[in-house]
Amino acid sequence: KAGVTQTPRYLIKTRGQQVTLSCSPISGHRSVSWYQQTPGQGLQFLFEYFSETQRNKGNFPGRFSGRQFSNSRSEMNVSTLELGDSALYLCASSRSGYSSGANVLTFGAGSRLTVL
Amino acid sequence: GQQLNQSPQSMFIQEGEDVSMNCTSSSIFNTWLWYKQDPGEGPVLLIALYKAGELTSNGRLTAQFGITRKDSFLNISASIPSDVGIYFCAGPSNTGTASKLTFGTGTRLQVTL
Secondary structure: OOOOEEEOOEEEEOOOOOEEEEEEOOOOOOEEEEEEEEOOOEEEEEEEEEOOEEEEEOOOOOOEEEEEOOOOOEEEEEOOOOHHHOEEEEEEEEOOOEOOOOOOOEEOOOEEEEEO | OOOEEEEOOEEEEEOOOOEEEEEEEOOOOOOEEEEEEOOOOOOEEEEEEOOOOOEEEEOOEEEEEOOOOOEEEEEEOOOOHHHOEEEEEEEEOOOOEOOOEEEOOOEEEEEEO
8 A cells, every 4th residue: 555655755945935745644634633743843743634634733834834625635835935845745545534442644765855 | 841851862782782772751651662773764663562661572672661650771682783773752632632743852873793
């Protein structure tokens, strides 16, 4: 069974540009969440989408946004990139996202963004 | 907000040795998760704990859910080179969803032959 697929794996942007990252969840998983990982702040929750609706949001500025499509695939967008946005962006999927033994997160390999 | 502190931050051990690491929280968690992250990859779930006092094993790995609900421990027995990586504890925030996880600061494990 295919895992969580993230594209692109690596990308380089310059300050002020915008970027879109894509995530295909495991088949049958309807919840997709996004995390940012940096050496200084560690792993931090960005937002979660379920049935095309944002269900939870972390403490990130409005420059960070996302969406989910009817096939559960998700994209996240960062506008007006800053140097501090350089990070590994991880996508994770689960069946429904509710706390239960069957709904643990499965992570993708991530998209590594470098902002110059 | 919720914070998870892991110790030690890093460990250098010899192959064959046992490893212990722990995670403490300033608030109660109802679920504890242990993930391992290899370089260039996303975290992979090792063990999930759902009940205070629970002790769960996965091969050479054993984890325990602390009775106070504010801590958890992970032990690795007879370490091997492929155990190298960063180990994270994590728990769901109090939002009713398993997707919004608070992650610990991580323990970096290095194994020497």
